[in-house]
Amino acid sequence: MMSSPKINAISLEKKLT
DSSP states (O other), rough: OSHHHHHHHHHHHHHOO
């Protein structure tokens, strides 16, 4: 899952929201 940096950004956004 934590393969792409894009996923990391989306994951952070999801956690923030």
